[in-house]
Every structure is written in C-alpha cells, then in structure tokens.
Amino acid sequence: MRWLDGREPCDLVEWVKLWETLDIRRPHDNPSFIELIGLHHSTPVAVIYEEPHGSVFYAFSWRRLNRFEYFNSLEEEYFDIVSPYGYGGPLYSGKDE
Structure with a gap:
C-alpha cells in the first residue's frame, strides 16, 4: 500500500500519472481538484493498494x-x-472474482 501526499512534488507527479491511467477518471480524484476544494488545514492524499488481480x-x-x-x-x-x-470512495480496477 502506498500513500501519496499531494504536497510532495514527487508524489504529486506519480498521482497525476496514476490518475491518467485509471479506467474511470473522476475529476474529484485529481489532486488539483482536491486542493481546490480542500478543507482548511487539510492535505490531498491518495492511497493505492495493488495485488496481482487488481488495485x-x-x-x-x-x-x-x-x-x-x-x-x-x-x-x-x-x-x-x-x-x-x-x-468519493475507493475505485477498484481488476478482475471481478
């Protein structure tokens, strides 16, 4: 499992690249959107969990x-x-098994 911090440049680049590869690209999962509507004193974060059959x-x-x-x-x-x-809520990509 990986946590991507939207304030960290390397994480931000990885997050955007990952978002661009998603089967479903919801605008509100993009770090720019989360930053734009962000809560006071909050950090945009993405969590990615990957297994052989899906993510x-x-x-x-x-x-x-x-x-x-x-x-x-x-x-x-x-x-x-x-x-x-x-x-929001998590997005699953992979096999439906």
Missing part, C-alpha cells in the same frame, strides 16, 4: 484534528478523512 485507488483530504480547539488538549493524535466535495 484500489482512494483519494481524499486528510487532516490532523488536534489542530482544532476541541481536540488540541488531547495527547493522542486524531485524524479525519473527507471525500472531495461529498463524492
């Missing part, structure tokens, strides 16, 4: 909740993921 691609905004007043007194870190603009 899963999941793009979302990721944010550290401890930055917000309600959570900033907690010692343990908490995170949130949000699909872009209410769309």
Whole structure:
C-alpha cells in the first residue's frame, strides 16, 4: 500500500500519472481538484493498494484534528478523512472474482 501526499512534488507527479491511467477518471480524484476544494488545514492524499488481480485507488483530504480547539488538549493524535466535495470512495480496477 502506498500513500501519496499531494504536497510532495514527487508524489504529486506519480498521482497525476496514476490518475491518467485509471479506467474511470473522476475529476474529484485529481489532486488539483482536491486542493481546490480542500478543507482548511487539510492535505490531498491518495492511497493505492495493488495485488496481482487488481488495485484500489482512494483519494481524499486528510487532516490532523488536534489542530482544532476541541481536540488540541488531547495527547493522542486524531485524524479525519473527507471525500472531495461529498463524492468519493475507493475505485477498484481488476478482475471481478
């Protein structure tokens, strides 16, 4: 499994190349779209899981909740993921077995 950080230039290039090869290219899975509508203090992220029979691609905004007043007194870190603009969910490519 790989995590691609939309703020990192190398990850961003890989993400765009991967997005261009997807069977279904949803606009809201593109890192530029996620950045454009991104939540305050969030990071565009894509997670890719690959196996011999298929792969899963999941793009979302990721944010550290401890930055917000309600959570900033907690010692343990908490995170949130949000699909872009209410769309989203993982994309599967591969065999239907």
